Amino acid sequence: MNFQAVKVIYKFEMLRTWKTLLQSIASPVVSTTLYFVVFGAAIGSRIEHIDGVSYGVFIVPGLLMLSILTQSISNASFGIFFPKFTGTIYEILSAPVSFIEVLLGYVGAAATKSLILGLIILLTASAFVPLQIAHPIWMMGFLLLTCISFSLFGFIIGLWANNFEKLELIPRLVITPLVFLGGSFYSVDMLPAFWQKITLLNPVLYLISGFRWSFFEVADVSVLTSLTMILVFLGLCLGAIFLIFKTGYRLKQ
Amino acid sequence: METIIKVSDLCKSYDSGFEALKGINLNIHAGEIFALLGPNGAGKTTLISTVCGIVSPTSGSVEVSGYDIVKDYRRTRELIGLVPQELTLGAFDTVWNTLQFSRGLFGKSPNPAYLEKTLRDLSLFDKRDQILMSLSGGMKRRVLIAKALAHEPRILFLDEPTAGVDVELRKDMWKLVANMRESGVTIILTTHYIEEAEEIADRIGVINKGEILLVDKKSDLIKKMGKKQLVIDLREPISEIPSALSQYNLEIANDGRSLVYLYDVKQDRTGITTLLIELREQGLLLKDIKTEESSLEDIFVELVRR
Ligand SMILES: Nc1ncnc2c1ncn2[C@@H]1O[C@H](COP(=O)(O)OP(=O)(O)OP(=O)(O)O)[C@@H](O)[C@H]1O
Ligand SMILES: [Mg+2]
Numbered sequence: 329m330n331f332q333a334v335k336v337i338y339k340f341e342m343l344r345t346w347k348t349l350l351q352s353i354a355s356p357v358v359s360t361t362l363y364f365v366v367f368g369a370a371i372g373s374r375i376e377h378i379d380g381v382s383y384g385v386f387i388v389p390g391l392l393m394l395s396i397l398t399q400s401i402s403n404a405s406f407g408i409f410f411p412k413f414t415g416t417i418y419e420i421l422s423a424p425v426s427f428i429e430v431l432l433g434y435v436g437a438a439a440t441k442s443l444i445l446g447l448i449i450l451l452t453a454s455a456f457v458p459l460q461i462a463h464p465i466w467m468m469g470f471l472l473l474t475c476i477s478f479s480l481f482g483f484i485i486g487l488w489a490n491n492f493e494k495l496e497l498i499p500r501l502v503i504t505p506l507v508f509l510g511g512s513f514y515s516v517d518m519l520p521a522f523w524q525k526i527t528l529l530n531p532v533l534y535l536i537s538g539f540r541w542s543f544f545e546v547a548d549v550s551v552l553t554s555l556t557m558i559l560v561f562l563g564l565c566l567g568a569i570f571l572i573f574k575t576g577y578r579l580k581q
Numbered sequence: 582m583e584t585i586i587k588v589s590d591l592c593k594s595y596d597s598g599f600e601a602l603k604g605i606n607l608n609i610h611a612g613e614i615f616a617l618l619g620p621n622g623a624g625k626t627t628l629i630s631t632v633c634g635i636v637s638p639t640s641g642s643v644e645v646s647g648y649d650i651v652k653d654y655r656r657t658r659e660l661i662g663l664v665p666q667e668l669t670l671g672a673f674d675t676v677w678n679t680l681q682f683s684r685g686l687f688g689k690s691p692n693p694a695y696l697e698k699t700l701r702d703l704s705l706f707d708k709r710d711q712i713l714m715s716l717s718g719g720m721k722r723r724v725l726i727a728k729a730l731a732h733e734p735r736i737l738f739l740d741e742p743t744a745g746v747d748v749e750l751r752k753d754m755w756k757l758v759a760n761m762r763e764s765g766v767t768i769i770l771t772t773h774y775i776e777e778a779e780e781i782a783d784r785i786g787v788i789n790k791g792e793i794l795l796v797d798k799k800s801d802l803i804k805k806m807g808k809k810q811l812v813i814d815l816r817e818p819i820s821e822i823p824s825a826l827s828q829y830n831l832e833i834a835n836d837g838r839s840l841v842y843l844y845d846v847k848q849d850r851t852g853i854t855t856l857l858i859e860l861r862e863q864g865l866l867l868k869d870i871k872t873e874e875s876s877l878e879d880i881f882v883e884l885v886r887r
Contacts, residue, residue, distance in 0.1 A: 330655070330688040332685045332686075332687075332688045332690065333686045333688055335685060336681065336682050336684075336686055337686070339685075340674070340682050343674075343678070344673075347673060411671075414669060414670075414671065414672070415665075415667060416671055418630075418663070418665055418669060419683060419728070420686065421633075421634055421635045422633040422634050422658060422661070422663050423658060423686040423687050424654065424655040424656075424659045424687060424688055425686065580635065580636060580637050581595060581635075581636050581637070
């Protein structure tokens with residue numbers, strides 16, 4: 329195992345974060361604040377409590393997930409896409425590193441970044457609403473698993489994409505709708521019966537539901553189902569990565 | 582002589598179906614400077630990229646220091662440094678940081694003293710905190726060399742190191758190459774400039790359309806392929822070659838004041854003696870005689886045209 333290589337890739341990816349601090353940390357904080365002002369304070373004051381939780385508080389886990397998911401994907405996908413795009417990938421390809429080491433470096437950095445971001449958003453949120461976290465360990469567990477699995481997913485997208493359009497395609501067209509329709513801003517039982525059924529097909533629902541449970545002990549589906557779903561997703565990503573690793577897909581000619 | 586790189590029956594077809602390497606066999610000796618010459622699209626970069634691990638071979642094998650480049654890629658890649666043809670560098674990193682990155686990527690623990698020396702050798706030390714994007718093309722080329730040297734490789738590939746480089750950098754680079762060779766590093770470079778190969782390489786390989794046409798010591802190459810010219814300056818100009826001399830491969834040059842005799846150094850009988858006797862019998866008075874050897878450039882053009 330070439331630990332030096334993992335270390336420098338990780339370090340340099342993190343360095344990139346600090347250099348683009350405003351973009352990577354400040355902008356999600358600003359947008360989260362906006363959500364709170366609009367949904368929490370303005371609209372939320374007219375909305376009844378959901379499952380005994382005030383609306384402003386209720387949306388915190390969903391908002392967090394929305395940011396974590398999009399940021400994990402965009403960080404990890406951009407991290408590996410950029411060297412491919414500029415050609416600097418030649419150095420990684422000609423170095424004595426395995427795919428696993430490259431993966432650990434890039435995905436590790438992207439996941440770390442998302443985790444930090446999640447904690448910052450949590451702090452921001454607690455400035456607006458009184459937050460209680462019923463199961464902090466579960467909360468951290470869900471947060472961590474989400475950061476890792478969606479960074480892995482982002483890494484796969486970054487490998488697959490051979491232009492900027494494709495890089496943006498899946499996050500914009502798939503992830504954002506899934507998060508919005510996955511109950512970030514509402515409880516599933518507020519929907520008509522038919523749409524409730526449809527929503528159950530949305531994997532992000534399980535994620536948000538489990539995460540919300542760790543805060544308020546209210547959930548759309550059982551917490552164990554949530555946990556299983558995210559582990560399945562993690563497993564799928566790892567499987568895909570393994571296949572990519574086996575075939576050298578899209579990195580080498 | 583110890584072989585450090587052994588390329589056997591190496592073929593590469595790109596996804597497009599294009600066959601860029603067609604059964605390359607090539608041995609590089611430890612400690613030599615080897616120049617790979619060939620026209621655009623000959624397959625030089627493809628060959629180098631395959632040895633370095635950037636392109637996967639379609640068939641055939643490459644051994645570096647006795648290790649297979651696919652099975653034992655960690656061992657082989659550790660030994661190799663690559664300066665790519667294109668100026669591919671990050672944008673926002675500093676010179677110093679990108680060197681640290683390169684060194685770490687190859688599994689070496691940090692060594693600021695070594696990196697500093699490398700930068701100084703390339704006259705880059707005062708630029709160490711500059712952002713890569715803000716460097717000139719020649720400076721970027723230097724950074725690429727420094728990056729390739731950051732992990733103290735035993736083999737250095739230079740893919741067209743002097744493309745777009747000014748005289749000073751070229752000199753610096755050859756000094757560096759000579760120093761590295763002194764310390765036992767094997768150097769393989771590609772170039773279009775034949776004088777360059779002629780000047781610094783120990784051996785030269787000519788590649789065209791994915792095939793190695795020949796590999797030879799530089800002096801042997803010239804001897805083997807070389808035509809020599811005997812230029813005979815005459816006291817009195819002539820308007821045509823006397824018919825008695827028509828059996829010789831002669832040409833009139835310099836408005837009739839010179840005769841040029843082209844002969845093959847490979848032959849035992851070059852015909853020079855009889856030619857000179859004939860000239861005297863024809864009553865031609867000689868002012869001067871000189872011989873000229875064909876350069877690698879001529880040889881190269883000749884080879885590739887065939
Ligand atoms: N990724 C690729 N896909 C398809 N064909 C390629 C690819 N890369 C190179 N080729 C083709 O392979 C051939 C050899 O290319 P290569 O870059 O090895 O040549 P070269 O000898 O380095 O040329 P130059 O002197 O211009 O650098 C060329 O015809 C090129 O078009
Ligand atoms: Mg080339």
